[in-house]
Structure formats: structure tokens, C-alpha cells
Amino acid sequence: MPEAPAANTLPDMATREEERELIHEVADAVGALMEFWGFKRVMGRLWTVLYLTGEPLGAAELCERLAISSGAASMTLADLERWGVVKRSRKPGDRREYFEAETDIWKMVSRVLRERELSQIDRAVEVFDRARERLTRAVPPGEQARVARMVERISRLGDLARVGRGLLTAMVQQHKVDLSPLVRFATGRRR
């Protein structure tokens, strides 16, 4: 049964078509951003398709819309689920699983920042602190100045890391807290 007869099927189809394309453009943009931030590109694309579509989608449809294999879909969805940004659901009387995007973007971002960026930074800060501490023990005489400079510089690295950490933490634990003046001031843009 190849064709439905209805009156405005064609225009609708064309619109649908365009809508899909728009979704993909946005999905690719998000994919690029996420890749930039160290995630897999597909994760961003897949989540975005779910997020923008709004409806739960099945694995098969996602494969088709993203042009990826079932294996990739399964793995990517597992990743996304582990990050808590996609939820599985079922429709009664349907054996398939459906997937929905977490829609609270802030929740998502917080979790990711907390679990990835922050712990990464913390690891570095620990190395810095430990190195500094070890350096200041048993300084060879005549090397005082040189070692002192080195210690000073390691401290600077630590400061930088802590500032980054601070910004991220601010974002994480207080999206309640008022970041917006900062934002408005900094961007100097509309809205």
C-alpha cells in the first residue's frame, strides 16, 4: 500500500522533511559542542534528536534518523543512560523499548560537570599540591631561589585550576545562585 490519498499529504510531507533537516542541523551543532567537550559526537546528536522530537522514539527509528547501526545505537543509548540524560520507557503491549531525553538541561549539565570536569581538575590540583610540598623539602643550598620560583609557579597552576573549578562549581551547585548578572554583563547581548 504505497500511497495515502489525503488532500494535503504532500505539503505536510515536505514540511516534515524540512523539520527533520532542521533537527539534524541542531543535532549536529550540539554534537560538535559535545565532541569538543570530550564526549562522543553521536551522544550529542542522539540526545538532541530525542530532546527536540519530544516523543519517545524506538531504537530502530533512531538508527534510521541518525544513520547509525543498531550496535552503535545500543551502545550510545547505554552511555546516555549512564549519564542520566536519557530514560528508557515502554509502551504497554509493545515489546520494544522507547527512549526519551531528560529535559532538564541544568540537571544534565550539572551531573556531567560534577562527575567529569571537576574530578579531572581535582586530580590535577592534587598533583600540584603534592609536587609543591615535596619540592619544599630539603632544598639544596644555593638552589633556594630557583626552587622558590618553581614552587611559586606550581601554585599559579593550582590557582588557575581552582578558578576553573570555582566557575564550574558555581554552575553546578547553584544554578539557583544568581549567575545571570554575570552573564548579561559578559555577553552584552539581547534577551
Add this chain to the structure above:
Amino acid sequence: MPEAPAANTLPDMATREEERELIHEVADAVGALMEFWGFKRVMGRLWTVLYLTGEPLGAAELCERLAISSGAASMTLADLERWGVVKRSRKPGDRREYFEAETDIWKMVSRVLRERELSQIDRAVEVFDRARERLTRAVPPGEQARVARMVERISRLGDLARVGRGLLTAMVQQHKVDLSPLVRFATGRRR
């Protein structure tokens, strides 16, 4: 001539040895951070060795200390120079080039954020805005609600991007501006 006779040569050597190791630990930590942020790991390592050593070093020494080939050193140094985080210098009567780390960390970070992260985000924001705009044209009747929700969600993505942009910009154009209370508050740590 295997041994120097001097009194505290041995302790000194041992200390030097340990110092190198410490530098490498820190360098690796920075390398990991930088890789995480989308740069090449060697870039971070190399810069850190220069930064902590404090003295200009020649390419050969860097090769040895980082265990990389001359080609890699040359390319990495070129990259670092392009990012403005390493400067070339010469000693009179010496044919070799020497390299020094930019020591103003804030200057470095600002430049990088401005040229990389910000433009990346901007690109995404543009896609979002354009998609939203195109979506709101010629909405098929009966699809109003669905499309409205989609537009809404794209706006949310844009908001997120802009907040990120805001934080980064704040870091960039005002390391003069007072970020420190934020930092102290957020980290809740010593110093």
C-alpha cells in the same frame, strides 16, 4: 671519567633527579588537563616543562626530557608559538633556538578561550537561532503546539550556550573583574 670527587655531588644529583621527576608529574597532569580540553597532550607537557624550568631550553633538550622525536618537538613548538604560549629566543653566538614559556597564565588562558571555546559556542548559537527562526515560519496548522515546544527547547539550548559563553567571557575579558569571591566561596578551601 665516571666519578666526580666533590663532597656533595651525589646528594645534588639525586635531588636534581627527583626534581625532574616532580616536573614530569606536574607536566603530565597539565598534559592530561589540556588533552581533556581538546589540545594535544604533548603541548601541555612541553609548555609545563618550560614553565617550571624557568630557563630557556633548546629543542634537543626538550626532545630528551620529554622523550619525543625532533619532528614532534618542532611541530609542537610551532603550535605552542601559534597559540602565543611559548616564545623563541636566541643566545648570541649560538646557532640554536631556545624556547621560553609565556608566564602570564591568564593571558594564555584568555587567548585560548577567546579563540577556541568562544567561537565554537558562537557557531552553535548561530545554528540554534537560525533553526528556531526557520521553524516558526509556515507552521502547519494542527502542529502549532508541537512546533512551539520544539522552538522552546531550541531556545533552552541557546540559553545554556549563552550561560557557558558568559562564564568564559567573564574569565576572559575580566580577570581584572572580581572572580575571586566566587572562587573562595565555591571551593571552600585554604589559602
Add this chain to the structure above:
DNA sequence: TAATTGCTTCAAAAGTTTCTGAAACTTCGG
């Protein structure tokens, strides 16, 4: 201007990440 030293370039090797597709597994209705 020939010889030497150091730097850069680049093709190919090595290493890493991501994706595929088919086999194994799970679930569920009959």
C-alpha cells in the same frame, strides 16, 4: 662556497577511537 649544524616538513607507521554487523542473548506470547 663547502661543510656543518640545526630546523622544518611530510609520508608512512603506530596508536587510538568509533562504528559495523552478525552472533549470542533476553523476553514474551502462544
Add this chain to the structure above:
DNA sequence: CCGAAGTTTCAGAAACTTTTGAAGCAATTA
């Protein structure tokens, strides 16, 4: 239980990134 439909896993393929090392280039000096 069996078979069908759906999902996961995983070994290998493909794509991509990084590194090497040797050839070529440039600058310097004898």
C-alpha cells in the same frame, strides 16, 4: 518449551590522530 522480535555484545573494519625519522632547507662559519 518454542519461535519471533528486540537488544546487547564484541571482534574486526574504518576513520581519525599522533608520532617518527629521514630528506630537504636555511643559516652560519671556516
